[in-house]
Amino acid sequence: MKIAVLSGKGGTGKTLVSVNLASVAGPSTYIDCDVEEPNGHLFFKPNVVRSEKVAVKIPVVDAAHCTGCRTCVEFCQYNALAFIRNKPLVFEEVCHSCGGCVLLCPQKALHEQEKNIGVVEDGYSGEVFVRTGMLNTGEVSGVPIIRKLQRELPDETKTVLIDCPPGSACVVMESIKDADYCILVAEPTIFGAQNLGMVHELVTLFKKPCGAVLNKCQSGDNPSEQYCCEKSIRILGRIPFDSELGAMNSNAIIAARASGKYHQLFTELLDAVLTEVGKPT
Template structure:
């Protein structure tokens, strides 16, 4: 890890408290990088309200067909497994929304009638709150995949903070896989419901598939039966923290406040959680070295 730590925060569904945990881990880390990879609905910036905002466009390559060179052989149409090309009215039509930018159609064309052009799919915004660098990926409405935006965020060569917090998209699809690929540790956030335990299992299976060290935060806990806690105990999963169901926390969070900034007890809770994650990740690094 070269003394740097990248923590990916996951949940099997939206609304579990993933962003709550991510934002407050980044804030208590002091000097940190917060990456909001929930590119369809990024909301971390609503808490940080970063200054010095910069914007960077993210584009992908899509095919452009020169109708004068195309001889209508349809090899490109037959090649594309995503049905992004069709031969209509003696012309090849490109459906850019489902194109995966593989470039295969351009390579297979015998007449060199296909080239590539840039298509904007979204943007990356960067700013700061105190010593936290806040980076948000924003996917344009109607685009099918935010993976290229997340890849650009994760692979940024300028990332040099000691602690990076990756606020992953909910679920366990390709965009989540891209978000956790370089993570040193995965933190799974779950609610105390049957639905919550079902979705916890989704991300549990994912991080095990990727062979990532991980632990769990149980959010909105109350007295009584907790299916997510039972799932952790049955599968010998380490529970790193339990965040209580708390009206004050809920109000601060709904008002766009960073709870660890406003409330000392929650600052201590998230600071301890970060310390425990760091120890877990270091122990895992030693075991695998």
């Protein structure tokens, strides 16, 4: 069962929720899809057992064979190719590695070359299988890495927690694509409710069942809770705005492993999620 944890903005508590849920789930898998700034591994400190490079394919021009028909330039929907001074010019960072230009070139004047864009690291932290995607600095899209992250998971781990990147762009869509359930983490502010709305719209579009976790709860109004009520989103649990939790988090300590109180809070939260996932949609 795959559970994705997402939020409309960074710093809401996606990693807090997904790391702690994985920690109380027994044998489980934690996947860090926030490939631009993966931080789950800072908490788990896994023993890395495997590291694999992720490469994409980029077209390379053999100018001697090019007759200037421009088939490649006209085909590319991403405008990654231009035709200047009788030869195609490739813009690597615009290319989406679809391979179409290479297939279509009637002169076979294009071939593909691999370009490394990051790594996937596998390791263990107690009973948790930890998989981390890391995008190289300067690369435009983490999508190829996220695609690789979701493949070939160990059989023994029934519960998979997917720590998504913030927002609702392509990288998030790729992260939740195979999820059975989505947890939306939200802050108790107007801005937080606005961001909750963004991800709620996204998971609705993907027809994913979802529930919300209200983080940093204090007394007083909670615009995110209000949003959940308006949209009939199930509230799975509440995490208090607590300096003890903040201190543990700042020191990369997994609260559910170090504190009885938080072990209980996240166990209850996991139960609430599993009950929801089990419900017919």
